[in-house]
Amino acid sequence: MKNTIKELKTFFILWSTQSLSQLGSAMTNFALTLWLYQKTGSALQTALLSICSYAPYVMLSIFAGALSDRWDKKKVMLVCDTLAACCTVVVLILLKTEALRPVHMYLLNVINGLMNTVQQPASDVAMTLITPQKHYQKTSGLRSFSNSLVTILNPVFATALFAFAGMEAVIYTDLFTFAAAFVTLLLFVRIPSVPQSAAKKESFFANVKSGLKYLRDYRLILVLILFLAGVNLVASAFDAVLPAYVLPRENGGEAVLGVVTSCAGIATLVGSLIVAVLPAPRNRIRVIYVTMLISLSVENFLLAFSREPFLWCVGQIIGWLLVPVMSANLDVILRTTIPADMQGRVYSCRNTLQFFTIPVGFFLGGFIVDEICEPVMSAASDQGMLRAWFGSGKGSGAAMMMFILGVMGIAVCLCFGGILRKYKYEEKE
Secondary structure (H helix, E strand, O other): OOHHHOOOOOHHHHHHHHHHHHHHHHHHHHHHHHHHHHHHOHHHHHHHHHHHHHHHHHHHHHHHHHHHHHOOHHHHHHHHHHHHHHHHHHHHHHHHOOOOOOOHHHHHHHHHHHHHHHHHHHHHHHHHHHHHHHHHHHHHHHHHHHHHHHHHHHHHHHHHHHHHHHHHHHHHHHHHHHHHHHHHHHHHHHOOOOOOHHHHHHHHHHHHHHHHHHHHHHHHHHHHHHHHHHHHHHHHHHHHHHHHHOOOOOOOHHHHHHHHHHHHHHHHHHHHHHHHHOOOOOOOOHHHHHOOOOHHHHHHHHHHHHHHHHHHHHHHHHHHHHHHHHHHHHHHHHHOOOOOOOHHHHHHHHHHHHHHHHHHHHHHHHHHHHHHHHHHHHHOOOHHHHHHOOOOOOOHHHHHHHHHHHHHHHHHHHHHHHHOOOOOOOOOO
């Protein structure tokens, strides 16, 4: 135990302070959403905050890795954190002068999204460089744990601070957590340099192509990424459908939606703790697609056919408990397969290919429920099979969509599972 703590000392310092800063940033984002909705009363305008943050990430990630592999990882993280903090300071100034407008927030979120796009591959590679390979699974579980904790805590803390002390208190908290993480990274964390590679000698666009070429040559990594893109399509559509499923129900509503949603965070938290102590499996590839098969099928089918909030919570727990297990095994495969001097470029290509389906899933989930499933259920016979399966009234169309997503999830997992079984992965010592 003492040896493990000693070997992971640098990781623990960086992970804890960066997670604290992540919590502060998440609190500000949540509070800004509350503030904007209070000012505009528009769900679309508040949703644009997330779109402005996420669009640069999806569109430009493929280029960010080429920059990350050419630059010093520590400097990239410090500069990106500083620019993001400057955006927060601008929000604070505009807020204090009563000049803050939605357009300012959208522009600042685009800049924040750009900083995150560049910083994430650098941060991922940094974690590889400061972590001994034998601890990859453990540290991946700890990172999932902190992400889950941030997801659970940031709405609670942000709402409390926003209600009792106002938006400014939330921003000051964010800046304090940034300062703690910045000083720690600057003074107390040493990130080993990556051995000199061709990345710094090649042109920028040659670097971009080399990331794509790696995925073309190493098909196991490409297939895993495309599989997760399919998983993200189903999962994001589920996230879009869930409010339309819970809110209209007689035994639903906002409070129940909050409880059901929090179950996902709690399940991920527990799953992260479990994966941190699990031994390495014999077949990581099989673990990846089998866990997703269980998650996507059981969760969607349980919600589609059940009428009780307790069972909805059970569905969320089953659906999210295994996600950290999948993520940890994927993380180990990526870190042990991709050379450290290539990881920034390959991770960035991964981000674009794996996550572009998320906005597509959100759009499709909402569109199909509103334009297809709800009208079909409204016209269904009271004595028919559809009413027996999915119930009646508003929300029954969302239940129908849950069933469709369950079928889609099984199809994605079985299709890619058959392909992935053809590949061999041997973990290097």
